[in-house]
Amino acid sequence: MELNDWILALHLLAAFALVGAEVIFSIQIASLWGTESTARVTSFVTLSRVATAMVIAGTLGTIVFGVWLAISIDGYEVWDGWIIAAIVLWAIASELGRRAGDEYASAATRAGELAAAGTESSPEVAAAFGASRGFWLHVATSVVVLVILVIMIWKPGA
């Protein structure tokens, strides 16, 4: 195996970490949809931490190994249209995902505080885990990530 094969494998593993984390967040959001229970929300803290670590590893890994591949593989250049499009969409997805993460992290922290204070249910928590700003940011992130995957496979213009 050549170095490029290893870089491609690491790029692919990073992509799986990133999309896998998006799947985890989606399952979690679906499960907590509209819940008022503060205990339910706090029981997902460990899963959220794992998914967040996967997002960080995936976000950094995809861009580092992706750009490395574009430089080292003959026939591709970093300034190819489909690669530039993917990098721009990667930046957009990263920012949307960061904002979605901030929204849900604030909501989870608030749920934790309420649970610690003995409050079992809260409409504030239900609102945050429904069709909230965080939810729509997560939807937007997932759509952009899906478009990146399509670009990576079809490589339009390559």
Add this chain to the structure above:
Amino acid sequence: MTGLLAAIRPDSWNFPLFIHVLGAMLLVGAATTAVVTSLATVGASERDRMRRFTFRSLLLVGLPAYIVMRIGAEWMYSKEFGDTDDDPAWIAIGYITADIGAVLLLIALVTAGIASWKSKSGLGKAAGLITAIALIGWIVAVWAMGAKPD
């Protein structure tokens, strides 16, 4: 070599590859969810709910994702290799991890289902461990699909 292979991949292979990769990514996400939620410590009031959550993650996301991944894999294989008997090592790794992973996924699904139904904590953790073994195999398969060892 990698660049050459990517450059010569016919357009007709793209959709099956997309189906295969998307299914595999959904599977990894669902399996990771099941592993973490079945092995993580949660409050006593939430244990039953988390066992149900683990079971439903595997049943409603993991199993369909596996089927989509496998359909994409077979479709892709038929296009790329046809009737060839001499498969490269990365294809063998893919088949071994997919086949063993299917058995482990079904065992984990049944175990998680019983754990959820009967409120059995030990069975719930066993489902998580079994899924973890399958997940490790699938991660090796992802590496093999990228590195393509001969």
